[in-house]
Amino acid sequence: MEKNSITIIQPDDWHIHLREGSITKLVIQDTYSVFGRALVMPNLDKPIFKPREAIEYRNFLNGLIPKSSNFSPIMTLYLNENITRDDIKIISSSENFGGIKYYPKGVTTNSSKGVTDYKSFFRIFELMEKYNVTLQIHGEVSDKSVDEFDREKVFIDKVLSDIVRQFPQLKIVLEHITSRHAVEFIKNASSNLSATITAHHLLYERNDMLSYGLKPHLYCKPILKRNSDMIALSNVALSGHKKFFLGSDSAPHLIGDKQSDCGCAGVYSAKYLIEILVQFFDNNNSLSNFEKFVSKNGANFYDVSFNKKKLFLERSRIKIPNFIGNEEMKIIPMMAGEFINWTSKLVE
Ligand code: DOR
Ligand code: ZN
Numbered sequence: 001m002e003k004n005s006i007t008i009i010q011p012d013d014w015h016i017h018l019r020e021g022s023i024t025k026l027v028i029q030d031t032y033s034v035f036g037r038a039l040v041m042p043n044l045d046k047p048i049f050k051p052r053e054a055i056e057y058r059n060f061l062n063g064l065i066p067k068s069s070n071f072s073p074i075m076t077l078y079l080n081e082n083i084t085r086d087d088i089k090i091i092s093s094s095e096n097f098g099g100i101k102y103y104p105k106g107v108t109t110n111s112s113k114g115v116t117d118y119k120s121f122f123r124i125f126e127l128m129e130k131y132n133v134t135l136q137i138h139g140e141v142s143d144k145s146v147d148e149f150d151r152e153k154v155f156i157d158k159v160l161s162d163i164v165r166q167f168p169q170l171k172i173v174l175e176h177i178t179s180r181h182a183v184e185f186i187k188n189a190s191s192n193l194s195a196t197i198t199a200h201h202l203l204y205e206r207n208d209m210l211s212y213g214l215k216p217h218l219y220c221k222p223i224l225k226r227n228s229d230m231i232a233l234s235n236v237a238l239s240g241h242k243k244f245f246l247g248s249d250s251a252p253h254l255i256g257d258k259q260s261d262c263g264c265a266g267v268y269s270a271k272y273l274i275e276i277l278v279q280f281f282d283n284n285n286s287l288s289n290f291e292k293f294v295s296k297n298g299a300n301f302y303d304v305s306f307n308k309k310k311l312f313l314e315r316s317r318i319k320i321p322n323f324i325g326n327e328e329m330k331i332i333p334m335m336a337g338e339f340i341n342w343t344s345k346l347v348e
Contacts (some may be wrong), residue, residue: 005314006287010070010272010307010346011224013038015097015136015196015247017075017109017177017266018061020044026325027252028064029272032052032071033186036307037100039072039136039247047078048074051090051097056094070309075100077134079115083124084139093144098122098302099134099173105153106142108265109251110222118259122166129170134302135163135171137172139182140222149206152159152222153181164189173301176249178222180232187236194301196247197237199276200267200334205230212304216258217332220251221265226281240289245298247274253322272320275342278313284344309346 013031016038031038040061042048048057061073066176077091079081080241091097102121104116128135139160140151151290160174174186174195186195200220205227209218218224236244249286250273251266258264269276274294281290299306322337324328 002107005312006278006290007310007312007347008291009295009311010034010036010311011246012298013248013250013270013273014173014225014245014298014302015039015041015249015253016270017039017041017043017249019252020057020079021023022329023037023252023254023331024036024061027194027250027268027270028061030273030324031250032065034346036070036309037072037304040075041087042076042078042101043103043108043260045110047080047110047113048076049078049082051077051087054097055246063184064167071098076101078103078113079121079124079135080113081120083122085127086219088124088131091133095304097268099136099171100128101138101175103138104140104142107138107140107151108323109253110296111138118163118224123165125163125170129167132171134171134173135236136193137222139177142259148223149225150227151155151201152179156182160185162299168192173247174221175247177233178225179229183232183236183244187241191243194243194245194297194311196249196298197233197244197266198247198249199273199280200224200249201230202234202237202280203230216263218267218332219258219263219265219338220249220267234280237288237293238289240286240292240297240314242292242297242300244293245295245301246277247298252331255332258332267334268331269334270322272335272340274311274313274344275318275340276335276342278308279311279340280341309348311344312347313342313344315341316341316342
C-alpha cells in the first residue's frame with residue numbers, strides 16, 4: 001500500500017562543502033535545517049591542514065547556526081605531510097572531528113595541495129590505523145594518460161587496493177562513488193571500508209549531462225558515468241546495504257563559475273536534498289530502506305549514536321527554486337525549477 005508519510009531518525013550528510021565567507025551564509029541553512037550532522041570538507045581556498053584551523057572554521061560555522069538547531073559540523077583535515085601524531089590523537093579523541101581527507105593532487109576544486117606520491121603518507125596511515133581515525137578518499141587518479149571516465153577504476157585497482165593491503169585495519173570511506181566497479185570493490189572489502197553516494201550519482205548518468213545540450217550544473221568530480229553504473233549505485237543504495245550511505249558532496253559554485261570557459265566541478269544538491277532522495281526511494285518502492293541509507297548506516301560506520309530528533313516526511317508537492325541567493329551571488333540548485341512530491345519537517 002502506498003504510504004503518504006514516514007518518520008525517520010534525523011539524517012546525517014557524511015560529505016559536504018560549506019565553503020567560507022558570504023557563500024556559507026547562503027548555503028548552510030539548507031543543511032542545518034534538516035540534518036543532525038554533516039562531515040565538512042577541508043578544501044577551502046586555504047586548505048584546513050591543522051586541528052587548530054579546523055576548530056576556527058567550526059567556530060565560524062557555529063556562528064551561523066541558530067541556537068535552536070542541534071546541527072553539529074564534523075570536521076576533517078586535508079591530508080598533508082605536516083600532520084603529526086598529536087594531531088591524529090586530537091582527531092581520534094574528539095567527536096567534532098571525523099577524519100582526514102585524501103585529495104589526489106589536481107583532481108578537483110582546491111586540490112592543488114593534494115597527494116602526488118601516496119606512499120609518502122604511509123607514516124600517517126599507520127598512525128591513523130593505530131588511533132582509529134578514518135581516511136576519507138577522493139578516489140580518482142589525475143594522470144593525463146588515463147581517460148576521465150576510467151579514473152575511479154584505475155585509482156581503486158592501483159592505489160586503494162595497495163593501501164588496503166598495507167593497512168588492513170585502517171577505516172576508509174571511498175567518497176562519492178560513481179561506478180559499478182566501486183560498488184563491487186566496497187561490497188567485497190572488509191567491514192572497515194565503506195562508501196558514500198551522492199544524490200546526483202543516483203539520479204543522473206553522463207547522457208543527462210552531455211547528450212541533450214551540455215548541462216554544466218551536472219558537471220562534477222568524479223564525473224557522471226554510464227547508465228549501468230548509475231543502476232549499480234541505485235540498487236545498492238535502495239537495498240539499504242550497511243556499507244553505503246549518504247554523502248551529498250553538495251558543492252556550491254556561483255553561476256558564473258559554472259557557466260564559464262573553464263567551469264568548476266560541483267553540484268549544489270543541498271536544497272531539498274532529503275525530499276529528492278525520499279522521492280527516489282519511493283519511486284523505486286524502497287521506502288523501508290530509506291532510513292538506513294540516510295540516518296543509520298553512516299552513524300554505525302562512524303560509531304556515533306543515532307540523532308535524537310526525528311524527521312517527518314509527507315507527500316506534498318513543492319517546487320525547487322530556479323536559483324538561490326540574489327543577482328550578486330546566485331547558485332543553481334540540482335533539479336532547479338522542477339517539482340517534487342515530498343516535504344519534510346523536524347520533530348522532537
Ligand atoms: O564536483 C566536485 N566538487 N567534486 C569534488 O570532489 C569537490 C567539489 C568542490 O569542492 O567543488
Ligand atoms: Zn566533495
